[in-house]
Amino acid sequence: MKKRKLPHWLILLLLIFLYMPILVLITYSFNEGRTGAEWTGFTFKWYAELFRDRNILKAMGYTILIAFIASTVSTVVGTISAWGIKYMGRRTSGILLSINDLPLLNPDLVTAISLMSLYIFLKMTFGFMTLLLSHIMFSIPYVIITVLPVLRRISRHQMEAALDLGAKPVVGLFKIILPQLKQSIISGWLIAFTMSVDDFVISFFTTGSGVSNISIAVFSMARRGINPKINALSSLMFAVVIALLLIINKNRKTRKEDLAIEENILLH
Amino acid sequence: MKKNEILRIAGLTKSYGGQRVVDQISLSIDRNEFLTLLGPSGCGKTTTLRMVGGFETPDSGEIFYDNQIINTIPPYRRNINTVFQNYALFPHLNIGENIAFGLRCSKQPEKKIRSKIGEMLELVNLPGFEKRSIASLSGGQQQRIAIARALVNEPGLLLLDEPLGALDLKLRQGMQNELKRIQKQVGITFIYVTHDQEEALSMSDHIAVMNGGRIQQYGTPVDIYNEPENTFVADFIGESNIIPGIMKKDYQVHLAGKDFACVDRGFKDSEEINAVIRPEDIIICSPEDNVDLRGIVTSTIFRGVHWEMTVESEHTTWLLHNTVQASPGDNIGLKIEPDAIHIMRKDREE
Amino acid sequence: MKNRFNRYAWPYALWTVVIIVLPLVVIFVFSFSKNGSFSLEGYGLFFTPLYLKVLLKSLELALKATAICLIVGYPIALLISREEGTRKSTLMLLLMLPMWINFLLKTYAWRPILGNTGLLNSFLEMIGLDKVQFLYTEGAVLLGMVYNFIPFMILPILSVLDKMDHKLIEAAHDLGADDRTVFLKVVLPLSLPGIISGISLVFMPSVSTFIIPIILGGGQDMMIGNLIERQFLKVGNWNFGSSISVILMLVILSAMIILSLFDREKRGER
Numbered sequence: 107m108k109k110r111k112l113p114h115w116l117i118l119l120l121l122i123f124l125y126m127p128i129l130v131l132i133t134y135s136f137n138e139g140r141t142g143a144e145w146t147g148f149t150f151k152w153y154a155e156l157f158r159d160r161n162i163l164k165a166m167g168y169t170i171l172i173a174f175i176a177s178t179v180s181t182v183v184g185t186i187s188a189w190g191i192k193y194m195g196r197r198t199s200g201i202l203l204s205i206n207d208l209p210l211l212n213p214d215l216v217t218a219i220s221l222m223s224l225y226i227f228l229k230m231t232f233g234f235m236t237l238l239l240s241h242i243m244f245s246i247p248y249v250i251i252t253v254l255p256v257l258r259r260i261s262r263h264q265m266e267a268a269l270d271l272g273a274k275p276v277v278g279l280f281k282i283i284l285p286q287l288k289q290s291i292i293s294g295w296l297i298a299f300t301m302s303v304d305d306f307v308i309s310f311f312t313t314g315s316g317v318s319n320i321s322i323a324v325f326s327m328a329r330r331g332i333n334p335k336i337n338a339l340s341s342l343m344f345a346v347v348i349a350l351l352l353i354i355n356k357n358r359k360t361r362k363e364d365l366a367i368e369e370n371i372l373l374h
Numbered sequence: 375m376k377k378n379e380i381l382r383i384a385g386l387t388k389s390y391g392g393q394r395v396v397d398q399i400s401l402s403i404d405r406n407e408f409l410t411l412l413g414p415s416g417c418g419k420t421t422t423l424r425m426v427g428g429f430e431t432p433d434s435g436e437i438f439y440d441n442q443i444i445n446t447i448p449p450y451r452r453n454i455n456t457v458f459q460n461y462a463l464f465p466h467l468n469i470g471e472n473i474a475f476g477l478r479c480s481k482q483p484e485k486k487i488r489s490k491i492g493e494m495l496e497l498v499n500l501p502g503f504e505k506r507s508i509a510s511l512s513g514g515q516q517q518r519i520a521i522a523r524a525l526v527n528e529p530g531l532l533l534l535d536e537p538l539g540a541l542d543l544k545l546r547q548g549m550q551n552e553l554k555r556i557q558k559q560v561g562i563t564f565i566y567v568t569h570d571q572e573e574a575l576s577m578s579d580h581i582a583v584m585n586g587g588r589i590q591q592y593g594t595p596v597d598i599y600n601e602p603e604n605t606f607v608a609d610f611i612g613e614s615n616i617i618p619g620i621m622k623k624d625y626q627v628h629l630a631g632k633d634f635a636c637v638d639r640g641f642k643d644s645e646e647i648n649a650v651i652r653p654e655d656i657i658i659c660s661p662e663d664n665v666d667l668r669g670i671v672t673s674t675i676f677r678g679v680h681w682e683m684t685v686e687s688e689h690t691t692w693l694l695h696n697t698v699q700a701s702p703g704d705n706i707g708l709k710i711e712p713d714a715i716h717i718m719r720k721d722r723e724e
Numbered sequence: 725m726k727n728r729f730n731r732y733a734w735p736y737a738l739w740t741v742v743i744i745v746l747p748l749v750v751i752f753v754f755s756f757s758k759n760g761s762f763s764l765e766g767y768g769l770f771f772t773p774l775y776l777k778v779l780l781k782s783l784e785l786a787l788k789a790t791a792i793c794l795i796v797g798y799p800i801a802l803l804i805s806r807e808e809g810t811r812k813s814t815l816m817l818l819l820m821l822p823m824w825i826n827f828l829l830k831t832y833a834w835r836p837i838l839g840n841t842g843l844l845n846s847f848l849e850m851i852g853l854d855k856v857q858f859l860y861t862e863g864a865v866l867l868g869m870v871y872n873f874i875p876f877m878i879l880p881i882l883s884v885l886d887k888m889d890h891k892l893i894e895a896a897h898d899l900g901a902d903d904r905t906v907f908l909k910v911v912l913p914l915s916l917p918g919i920i921s922g923i924s925l926v927f928m929p930s931v932s933t934f935i936i937p938i939i940l941g942g943g944q945d946m947m948i949g950n951l952i953e954r955q956f957l958k959v960g961n962w963n964f965g966s967s968i969s970v971i972l973m974l975v976i977l978s979a980m981i982i983l984s985l986f987d988r989e990k991r992g993e994r
């Protein structure tokens with residue numbers, strides 16, 4: 107096969123299609139004019155306005171707070187549960203894992219309204235707690251499907267060898283099992299964190315009483331029309347995503363592994 | 375109770391899902407002994423070993439170590455170490471730290487740990503490997519590290535579950551000698567599990583042949599080979615001709631349509647028995663000679679050191695090993711000396 | 725050992741029952757009850773021409789989006805799978821990167837392009853053509869779907885193509901097959917699992933979306949997702965909302981079943 111200089115034009119076209127709107131958005135975020143396509147001059151004012159907008163700042167705060175708590179809780183719970191699932195019988199673990207898959211396979215909208223119905227059914231007040239619960243609910247499955255395959259690859263003889271050499275079970279867990287899981291636990295946390303930051307649909311249906319995250323804030327602005335502050339916000343979030351991905355990439359040994367994990371989640 | 379005994383197992387039984395995997399096993403092992411549990415795959419060897427190691431609890435029966443019952447003592451409090459079937463080396467630790475693991479668990483001083491690691495690597499012939507990673511080792515080297523790691527705690531008893539199973543033939547033979555040397559050098563009792571009879575015969579002081587969760591025969595390699603107690607052992611250890619027959623009287627047996635002189639006695643007159651005749655003990659001669667049997671060679675296969683032949687006589691098919699070749703279709707005579715015939719009682723189950 | 729550690733999964737098992745299974749049951753119950761008693765009103769309401777049209781429109785748009793993603797995505801997957809080394813992994817990274825960007829923002833990003841005073845219309849004006857209404861059309865919704873979901877079509881196909889044993893293709897050539905035959909008889913059938921998973925990954929979010937119609941479609945009740953959202957958040961008719969949700973789940977479930985039949989049939993053949 108000959109090595110061409112550029113990828114096939116079809117691939118290039120797709121990449122242009124995928125990235126053009128984002129680039130346009132970033133460009134407009136520095137545009138003086140409020141609406142319209144014309145370029146009326148360079149400015150940072152939309153960024154400045156963004157950081158003066160109390161609602162957006164509050165939403166950012168909630169987003170980070172919820173994402174941090176939800177991903178941390180689900181990493182702990184998910185890892186412990188994965189450990190248990192490893193030792194379950196095939197039938198039981200099969201059933202549990204199918205249920206675990208439901209939030210990943212179901213459309214967000216279905217998960218969202220089902221949670222909403224549950225909270226209504228339980229007569230809960232919509233707000234921070236329901237939002238957090240929902241995020242934990244959809245984050246744990248990601249942690250489990252990230253950690254479990256790695257955990258399953260660790261032979262049960264590893265723990266037995268540790269016990270055999272004189273380690274108590276706790277020591278075996280911390281010295282032998284967890285170090286081998288570290289990479290996947292970090293990935294699980296990062297994925298859960300990203301999913302939480304990124305979520306709109308489930309948050310939209312399960313929050314209340316003035317608690318909103320970035321996505322909800324953007325939605326209520328976007329619904330009303332074009333707003334340059336959104337452009338600024340998008341550009342910032344895009345920058346953050348790229349930074350995060352770079353960190354994740356650095357964290358992992360090879361990019362291949364990185365892709366493999368992502369693929370595993372996508373194609374699960 | 376024997377003074378030199380380190381481990382005694384009495385009536386050990388374990389079932390999984392209603393199926394008895396280990397069935398009333400009793401054994402006694404002396405200090406510095408090399409005992410092998412030998413049997414086909416699935417016969418319960420690993421399960422027995424795991425109960426001794428503390429990874430499974432017996433349903434009934436006792437395990438005595440140094441005259442103490444240890445049935446429910448967890449593995450980390452037993453002075454027994456294991457070399458696992460696939461080594462179970464810790465992939466995230468380098469070789470030095472793998473070996474050091476046991477010492478770190480018992481909080482030994484750093485200086486002692488350092489010198490112990492060196493000593494162990496010396497013992498298994500891998501000096502200077504401390505800093506290498508597990509992944510950089512070949513199968514045979516991993517095997518040695520697993521042994522070093524298990525021996526560092528100076529256990530009273532070392533359990534080895536098919537430790538050479540993953541190695542290729544050449545390496546396996548080298549490691550057999552190596553293991554024997556290590557065992558002599560450290561003077562630790564070994565319980566060795568294998569399904570390979572040659573390995574068992576060449577390494578062990580005693581062998582316990584297992585089948586279906588039970589011990590079929592216990593004895594020295596020579597005893598087990600020469601005097602199998604039942605057809606299973608006779609069949610499993612080396613190749614055999616197992617021929618049904620009738621004990622006419624002491625020192626005389628009727629089999630394959632003829633009377634033979636033998637060296638066994640103490641059977642009832644006309645008792646039905648099985649006779650074991652090793653293929654290498656049957657002598658080939660010309661059919662015109664004064665022979666015990668005559669037959670036709672039906673197949674001949676070259677096995678390296680010897681030829682393996684099947685011979686059809688009037689009543690029986692014989693398996694022969696001989697350095698002299700006979701070709702298929704040849705008419706030959708067979709001679710069997712009295713001490714080549716080993717008489718066994720009919721197995722109860724049959 | 726087995727029995728000692730599996731208990732760590734039981735709290736989570738209980739949790740999944742409460743927060744994953746129970747809510748679905750609750751929806752199901754809601755869909756059959758009005759003011760606390762059994763009622764089929766929700767379903768009855770849905771099967772009127774007005775709402776059936778919405779269902780059909782959702783199916784139509786989702787199927788169109790899936791078809792476009794497949795037709796465009798398959799050749800691209802094929803092309804990328806033939807790349808090698810860092811260039812290939814870079815291309816894959818570029819393909820995955822947009823998936824990490826907030827869905828809302830990606831959808832919103834089309835508004836400055838499609839809008840009445842947007843980039844596209846300015847361009848048309850510049851070359852002396854009349855303005856065209858791009859935004860708030862079905863076409864815009866379709867575009868939003870393809871834009872958001874096409875990576876979900878390409879990646880599974882790519883993954884299957886990558887795992888395919890190249891020797892099979894060589895063997896087929898060796899047996900005298902030309903490129904066309906190799907593609908039709910070897911590559912395409914073997915990549916079917918990837919196609920199927922791609923189809924489900926595009927169809928499901930498309931048929932259930934409510935954001936894209938709101939941001940790019942501008943319509944009130946364009947798709948089934950919008951109906952559900954409105955019933956739950958604006959109207960507060962949980963009975964009707966739940967009924968529509970159950971119907972949506974049934975649609976998705978049947979799609980999955982049809983797809984898995986396809987998959988099984990193919991596997992049974994081999």
Ligand SMILES: Nc1ncnc2c1ncn2[C@@H]1O[C@H](COP(=O)(O)OP(=O)(O)O)[C@@H](O)[C@H]1O
Nearest residue numbers: 390391395413414415416417418419420421422
């Ligand atoms: N944890 C277990 N659960 C159920 N059955 C088991 C378990 N461990 C072993 N067995 C069964 O017990 C029998 C003996 O196994 P094992 O002791 O491993 O035999 P060996 O080591 O001689 O090959 C096998 O039939 C095996 O399937």
Ligand SMILES: [Mg+2]
Nearest residue numbers: 416419420535
């Ligand atoms: Mg075994």
